[in-house]
Amino acid sequence: MTIIFDGEKLAKQKELKLKQKVMAYHAKGIYPKVVAIFFHEDQASILYTSLKKQTAESLGIAYQAKEFSFASPVEEIQKYIEELNADPSVTGIIIQKPWTKKWLESVPNGDFNEWWGSLVSKIATKKSHGVNKDVDGLAPATLEAIKNGTWMQDQMVLPATARAVLSILKDYRANVDSDFSxxxxxxxxxxxxxxxxxxxxxxxxxxxxxxxxxxxxxxEVCQVAVSESQVSKNKCEVKLVGKQGLAELIEQKKSLSDFRVIISATGQKNLIKGDLIADHSIIIDVGEPQGDIDLPSCLNKADFITPVPNGVGPMTVVSLMANALDLLRSFPQKILGDFNQFIVGKDLSP
Incomplete structure (x- = not known):
């Protein structure tokens, strides 16, 4: 029988743990504060900002939102980001990334990647400002550290959705199959x-x-230590493809049955059908605004499926809050005082 993951339930459990950590911060005189930048032309960003603000404030994390327009001068937004970088009361910064298509409707001849990069690259990192404030994990420096495998040493964070997926896989191991990794x-x-x-x-x-x-x-994000011999024995592999790459796999009559874990995030409805997957698969559906999984055909074939909605979505929001707290590791002693002694060596993941 297929287990349908309950994202709301696990997110609520993690929120309770996070709230305890925030209370411990407050007891030490530390008050986490996140500032989010969003663009009013993108209705989805307005909704997401509201949901994140609601969750943050319920945990005791201050959350301030600043509205801009796609037409706002880049220099104006950059100046505001630099003000946040310099403000010691701001412990995290988010720039709500809009849909490229929505941005191009307002700036039809613009270069979205150039525009986005000119903003997100300004968020403080330990190298540029002595502290990390990139809550989303989307700044170029953060992504480069993830690629190089140094993000943990650099006291950075994974993007919240990636952290959410890993947290779900960790929960599967803890509550369903203790032999799984x-x-x-x-x-x-x-x-x-x-x-x-x-x-x-x-x-x-x-x-x-x-x-x-x-x-x-x-x-939370790394799950368990596994020896090189175990990795080699199981011939583990992680493969990344886009829609075209997936289409080529299917066209070559290569099913997805070689893969035990499938994580799909295209937003293409019913992309993953039951005849493509192996028995006992673990399917993580991150499709937005609609799920990628054809649920009826995958039921009773997959061992585990995250639905859309009520799957990865709630876990992404709570993972973002966990990121906001984890960033406090990077703050210097002069800002956090003896609070660093409180968090060093502790597991802050919810």
Whole structure:
């Protein structure tokens, strides 16, 4: 029988743990504060900003939102970001990434990647400002660190959706199959965005190649330590493809049955059908605004499926809040005082 994951339930459990950590912060005189930038032309961004603000404030994390327009001068937005970088009361910054299509409707001849890069690259990192404030994990420096496998040492964070997926896989191991580890399985990631596909691929690949010896303080995102011999024995693999790459696999009559874990994030309805997957698959559906999985045909074939809605979505919001707290590790002693002694060596993941 297929287990249908309950994202709301697990997210609520993690929120309770996060709230305890925030209260511990407050007891030490530390008050996490996140500032989000959003663009009023993108209705989805307005909704997401509202949901994140509601969750943050319920946990005791201050959350301030600043509205701009796609037509706002880049220099104006950059100046505001620099003000946030310099403000010691601001412990995290989010720039709500709009849909490219929506941005191009307002700036038809513009270069979205250039525009986006000119903003997100301004968020403070330890190298540029002595502290990391990139809550989303989308700044170029953060993505480069993830690719190089140094993000943990650099006290950075994974993008929230990637962290959410890893948290779900960790929960599967803890509550369903204690012998499971994605680090010894064949994993297929469909969708090559910076929000999920690429950073998740880099992270998994790095762990597999290194034998997955990871610090205990990042238990949520790294799951378990696995020896090189275990990795080699199982012939583990992580593969990243886009829609075209998936179409080529199908056209070549190569099903997805070689992969135990499939993580799909295209937003193409019913893309993954039951006849493509192996028995006992673990299917993580990150499709938006509609799911990628044809649920009826995958039921009773897959062992585990995350639905849309009520799957990865709620976990992404709580993972973002966990990121906001984890960034406090990077703050220098002069800002946090003896609070650093409180968090060093502790597992802050929810």
């Amino acid at each position: 994605y680090l010894t399985e064949k994993v297929l990631i469909i969708g090559q965005s910076d929000l999920l596909g690429r950073p998740l691929y880099w992270h998994m690949q790095n762990l597999m190649q290194k034998g997955a010896t990871v610090p205990q303080t990042f238990g």
